[in-house]
Amino acid sequence: MDDKGEIQKALFNYIKQQLPVNLSLVHEVSELLELSYDSTYRRLRLEKALTLDEALILIKHFQCPLELLMKNELNLLTFQHFCVAPEQFDKHQWIDFIYARLKLICKAQKKQIIYAAKDPPIFQYFQFPEIASFKFYFWEKTLFHSKKLDGKTFSLDKMDPDVVEKCRKIAALSLQIPTVEIWNEDTFTILLRQIEYHWVSGYFDTKDDLLQLLNSIELWLYHNQKQAELGMKFLYGHEPHGLKNSYTLYENEIVLNDNSIFISEDNKSSAHITYNVLGLLASSNDNFCHNVASLHQTLISKSNLISQVAEKERNRFFNKLHAKVKQFKELHELSKFDG
Template sequence: METKQLQQQLFRHLKESLPSHLSLVDELCQLLDLSADSVYRRIRGEKPVTLIELKHICEHYHLSLDQLLQLKNDSVLFRAPGITNPSIPFIEHMKGMLEQFRYFNSFKQGEISYLCKDAPFWYFFLFPEMAAFKTFFWCKTINNEPALANQSFSLEEHRFEECFAIGKQILEEHSRMNTVELWNLESIHSSINQIAYYRDAGIFRDKKDLLAVVESFIQMIDHLQAQAAKGVKFMPGATDIGHRGPIQFYVNELILGNNTILLNLDNKKISMITYSVFSYLITQDNRFAAKAFDTFNTLLSRSTLVSRSGEKDRNRFFNTLRDKVDQLRTQ
């Protein structure tokens, strides 16, 4: 392919990657400090982009030269938000996720598909007690934040109200999108194990804190079942759910994959894989997306849809989850 064609293809790719309300020309004028006429000449291929301009474009739009030059190899470029500053507070991870969801919703049409090895991060912020526990666990045990090093968990002391407020905003953004979720009976096991560990290690300050967290966990499961029954996402206590995004809730009792988020935004495919518990890798590589979507759809074909219809299978699944959580009260 000639240089001019490659350059034109680059700018076509960038235009397709932007939400429809954004102007590629305006963005490039600001990014490259060029006039509109200079940008248009580059878009048409009349003026070659310089190496420094290409560097700025690749950094800003998270592109790789492999993608641009269509090199046929197994390399895939992933972004890892926050990796350049691995010690950032947990709340900054949450703010980053909120910005991601706002970006997703800047497109006219958006669908999110989630292969749930673990329950999706945002659902833990449906109710304050579970939100407080999970935030404490992530901050203390995973993020190793010094302020919590020698502390036990107390709902009175550790409310994490700012994190809870951001979590609610993430839920609001998520509820606007069409959603397909694939769950397994083990999707809540990691959270059960976290509560059990804190219980057995004496990290709950009081038995009433443990019981409140378990009750909040069951409330979360009840809410997810209600969403599946209605086939639509909504916030606890909401009366008008007509404007919310639909949800297709699938259960697969045999296969447990990894946490994978797949997005289709105005036919733009984005793939996200979680790592280090609550961090994630993200790529727009079309080859990776094609394989990931194909695998996800294959799993769906071997799973049971329990949203709207499938009442018997839905009740059986959620009753099993509740029984598992309820055992935390007495063990």
């Protein structure tokens, strides 16, 4: 078989893998290309070559990585990306993108997310409006220099109710996806450093806004500690109820994480890396996914499992994080205002 036939065969094999079991390959291709079943079968059997236009229609619709068709002979790697451009960050658009991606993952019968967390995963704190609102303020004002925030301070009285509701929906949806998270102390302390920068810079509206935010962070830590104890994610403020073994937490003490994410969905997988803080690059390339998955397994092998087991180590880890919040309050003379 010539190279063109091999490429066509690889394309159809990829499409077949992407289709749910209840959909017919010949039907889907014939509908997209507006061909009869007979003409479609001749292309599937490689008796007739796809035209360039036909191939492009299929590649675009099924988002086929080009390196898959080229057998990676040129050592190329293509990514899907969600670009976050400075001064053009749209938090509603970004939230909608995350929500849509989670909905797709939830459709899979077998699914899992592995997260090497450099920053606290958004699914963790999106149940807490104070934390989510601060993070959006931080991203927009400090990182993306949003002109609409020029001269504006952070106030919990100005939380966007639409953003709060969307964040809660994302958090609720994420409970359906078993997750493995790899943390270290810096995963949490980076959040405190961001808060301190904004406090020292005069970006908080009042001291009470800062105190409420820190109190919310402590509640989040207690909630996450309980999730780790049970090995199950559940909604804050509710009785623990959810998927068993849906939350696995590791503490890594020797390597700084990189926010890489590995997602498994039935018979396919994808790896995601972040850039420009909130931008995402995603690839389903087998070699790339294998490399990311291998790194995660190496990190896990060098980490301490602190969910469901190792109560002493789990308590030690979270006590250190609570102590950091307490120290922050004392340093900035907030303890006397607390409760």
